[in-house]
Amino acid sequence: MRVLLFTGKGGVGKTTLAAATAALLAARGQRTLVVSTDPAHSLADALAVPLGAEPSPVDTALHAAHIDARALVDRSWPALRGHLGRFAAGLGLAALDAEELTVLPGVDELLALTEVARLARTGTWDVLVVDCGPTAETLRLLALPEAVASYLDRTRARLVADLRAAAAVAGELAEHLALLRSLLTDPTTTAVRLVLTPERLVAAETRRTLAALALRDVHVDAMIANRLVPRASRWRGPAAAWMRARRSEQDAVLSELDTGGLPLHRVEHVAHEPVGLAALRTIATELYGDTDPLACRPAGAPLLSIVADGPDHLLRVTLPLPDAAALGLARVGDDLAITIDGVRRVVALPVLLRKHTVTDAEADRTGLVVRFAPGQEDTP
Structure with missing residues (x-):
């Protein structure tokens, strides 16, 4: 398929x-x-x-x-919402608050x-x-x-x-x-x-x-x-x-x-x-034309890859960045939060980097390079 x-x-x-x-x-x-x-x-x-x-x-x-x-919501959502509503009520929320809690956006x-x-x-x-x-x-x-x-x-x-x-x-x-x-x-x-x-x-x-x-x-x-x-x-x-x-x-x-x-x-x-x-x-x-509509371009480089650079490690985040993209980068515990033009994703850091400190980051049109130095985790 x-x-x-x-x-x-x-x-x-x-x-x-x-x-x-x-x-x-x-x-x-x-x-x-x-x-x-x-x-x-x-x-x-x-x-x-x-x-x-x-x-x-x-x-x-x-x-x-x-x-x-909308029909899927009407058919499938009420049962799950009932369970979550009982969960919310068990936490001491009023019935109205529990109902509001279970109206999940999206x-x-x-x-x-x-x-x-x-x-x-x-x-x-x-x-x-x-x-x-x-x-x-x-x-x-x-x-x-x-x-x-x-x-x-x-x-x-x-x-x-x-x-x-x-x-x-x-x-x-x-x-x-x-x-x-x-x-x-x-x-x-x-x-x-x-x-x-x-x-x-x-x-x-x-x-x-x-x-x-x-x-x-x-x-x-x-x-x-x-x-x-x-x-x-x-x-x-x-x-x-x-x-x-x-x-x-x-x-x-x-x-x-x-x-x-x-x-x-x-x-x-x-x-x-x-x-x-x-x-x-x-x-x-x-x-x-005469080509196969199912012909698929092979997947490119993985999103995350690690390269050693002396005592440091470089984490490569491969992304086709547009010019003047608004970029955000934050360390959140063992995760790295990446934001590009308002779109955010939190990715789990490889185990190798979780006790390292972020010391620098650079960006070009092919993605981000984040430098990690040995040491305790930090927030850039």
Whole structure:
């Protein structure tokens, strides 16, 4: 089973390209399921078929579904919330306070992602293509398994004996989230494809997204520049002059885009909105040509690596940092908190460095290098 996640800034055409990729894979004999976690629910419009929460056939080898996050919350969340509510009440909180405590932000996004994992685990498809929400929502979605699992691990350790039911539920959810995290960070199974339009603001956000996904250990295997103005070299007149000027601007934006070695595919704007399988397959053929849409760029260097430098050790954090990125670095016990343009991740330090002191840090476009000297742990 392969999982392809399509995301990008809102309005760049990620739904169309996800649907097009799924349509082409199915036409080439791959049993394919395409699902949407985007609340906009435009996948049905692109495929020109009605869709529900359960996979339904679109073509011989193609199925599709809309993941209804709110329905998942209504169905799955009350039982866990009841256990956590009893836990909170056992700590002496009033009933109203206990109710407020168990309204966890992001639970709908989390359940949508667990539904993706369930489909990947239980389905009979060769490929699962996911039309994710806009970039900000996707990054929050991908951060949730790790954040919630960490919280549950800490909470479970403090649960008292007479609340064994809550402890069991917390443990079960933590285990499930660990499996979800494993799926998302396995580059042999899962890859993200970033969709952008060739505009400077969109390109800048895409560079930040690359760094944020690398920080989450999520593998990006390609970028797709969508809606390029067709070349008008043989045309004449004011409209042709405008098209040439606009395409020149778009080419300049893409030439300045640092892809970090990722392949950059290009798709030209079409006169008619690509709706239905035939139109989607045409778009996909332009996107992939004769190549395999499942061809995946190998994973790069690991997020963390250690190199000895005399008595010191250098911790390399491999990230495609955008220019003028806002960076933050903090030592928190045995962890290192890394923040890039507001996206934060706390990573566990290798055992070798836990009794060392942070003495210096440097950054370039390929990542961070943190120097550790022998001694007791410190906070930079």
